[in-house]
Amino acid sequence: MAARTISATQTLEEFRTEFNALSETDFGDIATLDSGISATSVIGAVNELYASISGSLAFDISDGSTTETISNAQTLTFASTANQVTATVSATDTVTFSLPSDVTITGEFTAQGTGTHTLGTITVAGNTIASSDSDTITINDNVTAAGTIQAGSTLINPNVSATNISNTTGTVRFGSNINLNASYNLIFEGATNDDFETTVTVVDPTADRTITIPDETGTIITTGSSSVITGSMIASDTIGEINMADDAIGQDQLKSVVTLQILNSTGTVVKTLYGAGA
Numbered sequence: 001m002a003a004r005t006i007s008a009t010q011t012l013e014e015f016r017t018e019f020n021a022l023s024e025t026d027f028g029d030i031a032t033l034d035s036g037i038s039a040t041s042v043i044g045a046v047n048e049l050y051a052s053i054s055g056s057l058a059f060d061i062s063d064g065s066t067t068e069t070i071s072n073a074q075t076l077t078f079a080s081t082a083n084q085v086t087a088t089v090s091a092t093d094t095v096t097f098s099l100p101s102d103v104t105i106t107g108e109f110t111a112q113g114t115g116t117h118t119l120g121t122i123t124v125a126g127n128t129i130a131s132s133d134s135d136t137i138t139i140n141d142n143v144t145a146a147g148t149i150q151a152g153s154t155l156i157n158p159n160v161s162a163t164n165i166s167n168t169t170g171t172v173r174f175g176s177n178i179n180l181n182a183s184y185n186l187i188f189e190g191a192t193n194d195d196f197e198t199t200v201t202v203v204d205p206t207a208d209r210t211i212t213i214p215d216e217t218g219t220i221i222t223t224g225s226s227s228v229i230t231g232s233m234i235a236s237d238t239i240g241e242i243n244m245a246d247d248a249i250g251q252d253q254l255k256s257v258v259t260l261q262i263l264n265s266t267g268t269v270v271k272t273l274y275g276a277g278a
Contacts, residue, residue, distance in 0.1 A: 004018055058071040058072065078095050085100075086099070122137070153169050155168070186199070186200040187199050
């Protein structure tokens with residue numbers, strides 16, 4: 001659209017021609033004006049258009065609980081949170097959100113999916129935790145388990161009513177000395193789980209003591225044993241006189257018996273002496 005002017009020397013016909021061209025070409029036919037515009041003048045239409053445009057320049061942003069309105073000439077700022085998220089604005093009209101190298105999560109963290117999740121050199125895949133650069137995972141704090149812990153074939157069960165330590169092979173092997181703390185005993189349940197057990201205990205030692213179990217099969221003899229010592233358990237010529245009680249040997253203990261009797265004048269036996277026969 002070019003600027004149009006009427007000089008003082010132009011005729012009325014020239015003015016009519018220029019005016020018609022201005023109305024039809026530059027301004028356009030009013031009949032084609034959009035029905036959504038109610039103004040009948042150029043200025044009115046411009047004002048109406050401005051009001052419509054200025055209203056559409058504002059928009060709302062919300063986080064679900066708080067809503068803010070961004071109006072014309074205002075700036076929308078994407079703020080970052082230290083150790084949580086980083087926002088970067090770049091050309092063209094792009095906002096990029098990323099996690100920093102050191103991430104802090106203040107609440108719970110849930111990782112969906114059934115694949116492998118990696119934390120440094122530690123991987124979590126389903127119910128398996130492993131290390132990608134070592135065959136050892138170190139835990140620097142106490143570990144509490146509500147269920148059974150399995151290490152190879154060895155099971156550790158915290159349930160006090162069940163077997164606490166067992167092995168699927170039937171034997172639990174200890175590679176170190178077993179030291180029972182003070183006032184603790186070694187208890188055998190026996191063949192059945194009932195109310196009766198055999199307890200092995202010690203009197204409080206006043207020095208280091210050693211009890212040796214010999215390299216043989218047999219039964220341990222205690223002060224409560226009865227009729228369990230046999231002749232084969234006693235070495236020859238090992239029982240001395242000092243170990244025998246007075247009158248401990250009578251005729252019943254002699255293999256063959258010879259008697260010497262002393263009689264009085266009436267023939268009554270007053271004394272009998274026993275001796276071993278030939």
